[in-house]
Every structure is written in C-alpha cells, then in structure tokens.
Amino acid sequence: MTELLVGTRKGLFALEGGPGGPFEVTARAFPGETVDHVLRDPRAGHVVASVTSPFYGPKIWRAEDPAGEWEQARGVGLAEGGEAALERIWTLVAGEEGRLYAGGDPGVLFESRDGGESWQLNAGLWEHPSRTRWQPGGGGLCLHSIATWPGEPDRLAVGISAAGVWLTDDGGQTWRSGNDGLVARYLPDDAPPDEIALCVHRLHRAPMRPRRLFMQFHGGVYRSDDAGETWTGIGAGLPSDFGFPLAIDPADPDSAYVIPLTADVDRVTPDARVRVYETRDAGATWAERGDGLPAEHAYLTILREAFDWAGEGESLELYFGATSGEVFGSGDAGATWSTVGRRLPPVLSVTATG
Amino acid sequence: MRSAYDPPMAVVRLRGPLRRLAGDRSEHAVEAATVLELLVAIEREHPAITGWILDERRRVRRHINVFVNGELGGEETVIGEGDRVEVIPAISGGER
Numbered sequence A: 001m002t003e004l005l006v007g008t009r010k011g012l013f014a015l016e017g018g019p020g021g022p023f024e025v026t027a028r029a030f031p032g033e034t035v036d037h038v039l040r041d042p043r044a045g046h047v048v049a050s051v052t053s054p055f056y057g058p059k060i061w062r063a064e065d066p067a068g069e070w071e072q073a074r075g076v077g078l079a080e081g082g083e084a085a086l087e088r089i090w091t092l093v094a095g096e097e098g099r100l101y102a103g104g105d106p107g108v109l110f111e112s113r114d115g116g117e118s119w120q121l122n123a124g125l126w127e128h129p130s131r132t133r134w135q136p137g138g139g140g141l142c143l144h145s146i147a148t149w150p151g152e153p154d155r156l157a158v159g160i161s162a163a164g165v166w167l168t169d170d171g172g173q174t175w176r177s178g179n180d181g182l183v184a185r186y187l188p189d190d191a192p193p194d195e196i197a198l199c200v201h202r203l204h205r206a207p208m209r210p211r212r213l214f215m216q217f218h219g220g221v222y223r224s225d226d227a228g229e230t231w232t233g234i235g236a237g238l239p240s241d242f243g244f245p246l247a248i249d250p251a252d253p254d255s256a257y258v259i260p261l262t263a264d265v266d267r268v269t270p271d272a273r274v275r276v277y278e279t280r281d282a283g284a285t286w287a288e289r290g291d292g293l294p295a296e297h298a299y300l301t302i303l304r305e306a307f308d309w310a311g312e313g314e315s316l317e318l319y320f321g322a323t324s325g326e327v328f329g330s331g332d333a334g335a336t337w338s339t340v341g342r343r344l345p346p347v348l349s350v351t352a353t354g
Numbered sequence B: 001m002r003s004a005y006d007p008p009m010a011v012v013r014l015r016g017p018l019r020r021l022a023g024d025r026s027e028h029a030v031e032a033a034t035v036l037e038l039l040v041a042i043e044r045e046h047p048a049i050t051g052w053i054l055d056e057r058r059r060v061r062r063h064i065n066v067f068v069n070g071e072l073g074g075e076e077t078v079i080g081e082g083d084r085v086e087v088i089p090a091i092s093g094g095e096r
Helices: A129-132 B016-021 B035-045
Strands: A003-008 A012-015 A021-028 A034-042 A045-052 A058-061 A088-094 A100-105 A108-111 A142-148 A156-161 A162-170 A200-205 A213-217 A221-225 A243-248 A256-261 A277-281 A285-290 A307-311 A317-323 A327-330 A338-341 A347-353 B009-013 B027-033 B064-068 B071-073 B084-089
Touching: A003 A045, A003 A317, A003 A338, A012 A034, A012 A338, A021 A338, A034 A088, A045 A088, A045 A100, A058 A088, A088 A108, A088 A142, A108 A142, A129 A307, A156 A200, A162 A200, A200 A243, A213 A243, A213 A317, A221 A256, A277 B035, B009 B035, B016 B035, B027 B035, B035 B064, B035 B084
Parallel strands: A142 A200, A307 A347, B009 B084
Antiparallel strands: A003 A012, A003 A034, A003 A347, A012 A021, A034 A045, A045 A058, A088 A100, A100 A108, A100 A142, A142 A156, A156 A162, A200 A213, A213 A221, A243 A256, A256 A277, A277 A285, A307 A317, A317 A327, A327 A338, B009 B027, B064 B071, B064 B084
C-alpha cells in the first residue's frame, strides 16, 4: 500500500492505493487552508504538516494520521519583537538520527529532535553575515530544499530561492555557499563571482553516492559530484531546462527525473504535453517518459514540492501533482503513468510513502 | 477595586479558532492602554494564541481586523474604559 499526502491550496488530502494506482481519497484535513508540505516521519510514524493560514500565519502541525487530532508544534517562529516574521514553511524533511528539518521563508531552517513536537531555528544560517544580500524569488525568500547526508547527520545542503546553495559540515553551526558553476541568465554577464542571488528551484542528494547532488535551477539543470561545492550543467537534451520539481531513484546515483516547463515567462508544460524526463547516466542523456500522461492540450504547472517517489530500483514509484488538481502516478519507474487523483484543489506538494 | 491609575478595562471578543485557543471562551476582560497591549495581554493569559493574531514583529496579521467600538483600529489605537474590541478575520484573507 502506498500513501500519498497531497498538500493543496485548500487542505491536505490523503490518498491510498497500490503502486502506481488506482488511489482513493481516504482523508482530508485543514479544509480551506493552504497545506504547503506534509511529511510521514519515518521513525515515529507521525504525520507532520506545514500549513499557512491566510489569517493566522504559518504553523506546523502533528498527528498520528491525517484523519486524527492535530496538535500545533512549538517553536515555529522567529524572535519576538524582531524585524522579521515567518511567512511560510515550504518543506519538511526527515534526516539522520530521527532529526526533522523545516525550511521556509524568510530563508530559515528549523530542526526538531522530538519528532516534530518542538522546533528550533538554526541560528548559524539566520545570522549569516551575507543575509543582508539575500534576495527573495517570486515565491518569497524560501528555503525549499534540504539535502541530508546518509550516516552523516551534521552534513546538510540547503537550497534557497534566490540565495543559492548553502552547505554545512557541523550541524548547521557554520555555513558556506556552494554556487560555483551556476549560471544565472537573469544576471548581467559581469555580475561578481561571489554573487549569491541564485534561484535554486530544487535540490536532491543521491543517497548511494552522497557527494552527488542534482539541481533544477531557474533555467538550467545541474549536477554536483563534490557535495555541492561546484556544479556542471546537464540540461542539454531537455525540451526546456526551466522547471521546478526534481526526483531521483535512491538506488541509482546516476538517476534523476525532471518535469520541464516551457520557460519562466510561460510556466506550463511544453508543447501542451505532460512529460517527465529521466536520466540514467547522470545527465549525459535524457529520455522522455510520458506514456499515459496527457499528450495534447495540456497546459499544466507542477510546483517544486509536488514530485516525490517511493521505493527504488525496479520498484520505484513516482508521483506528481499539478495546479490543475490532478495527480499522476507511475509504479514502474516512469515507464507508464496513470491519473491517480482528480479534481483536487491546486496541488502544492506530494509526499509518497510506500 | 480599580483605581483611576489602572489601565482601562476593555472587553475583547474572539471568534472561531481564536476563541478555542483562549480557553474556549469568547469574551475576555483585559486591562490595556492600546490594542497592542491588549493583544499581548491576551497572549500572556492564553499562550496557545501566541502567533495567531500578532506576528513576531508585534504586528496584527495582515488579514486580521481589530475593531474598537465598531471602528477598524490598529496596534496603536487607544483603548478606553469599557471599550468593546472584536478580532475578526478579514474578507481579504479568503483563499482563491
């Protein structure tokens, strides 16, 4: 049984089904509220959800199950009386040793060591001297990607739009940027080499080879083989190198999946067709994976958190949702697809647990 | 016994989730000289409501309206003895 936790503009939807589908909606929580991301804590088994009420602000909630009683987590906020306020929690990630991470706007990282009951702001990143130069992207100054390192709980890479990649080897006490090789077409050619106004859209680490990371950038797809210090463009062969989501096969460090959108000025699927692109050679070549996906008159937008996977290797399942309210699934690593959710509110995030 | 030197006592009415977070009670008598003082006093009395009306900057959230005796107020609006204060989600905050 696979569980999909779908964050939408109007609530959290839980779907259950077999690998690749069909799926049924089994629960809805937070009706009418924006559910940004949801995590099934692999250690405690709880569900943790980030919800941004348009009235009451961003909160993190925790429950045994989506249909259960939700309790508000403590510590999700900035210093009282300061000049900044937490705007949104974009992402929730499970790390090593039971640690949970939450990333959000304005470029903040929180950590929980009690399964999401309470959270602490990462002071090293919050107080980084370069912060005055950080610029928000279109969605705000969002810390949206948190790449943990298997077996190395103190090593993290995070992606911020638009403040680039940040790396830590000491559990977040100190941070350094990792942007060498990224080319921002929206900056002048003579931008300084230490420019950090870099709009990372999504970042994932290959767990079998943790020094390798893949990135969807604001125009460009990249790979790093040195833990995020330097980056190489791998977008050639894609119909467009603009997009938001990215997925990997945990069993194959040469694998990555992207869902291109036409361009930053036209954020819909190219050629009115929905296609996932797969590489199995670390980005040297890309193969179209669209069997069963809408093939005509399809102008979909897939957001950065709305693509996830369960399992690995031959049993890899892939799922993504669109702002059209549809969710698509593949139980065979992208070879074939079906529509597993229909008529939902605009999908912001998909979390798959096999 | 209240003296002339005490801050004014106002009655705050909360609705929906705010009411639930404030001890499941709608009306609260609060001593405060301004709307901000009043909301901070509510947070002190009912910590679960912290962050729901005021953000970390001590500003009323964008899509929350605070009315004093029926008129829209702000953080600095002065409170008088016996004033009626209502905290109501704004129509502008509804999700599209």
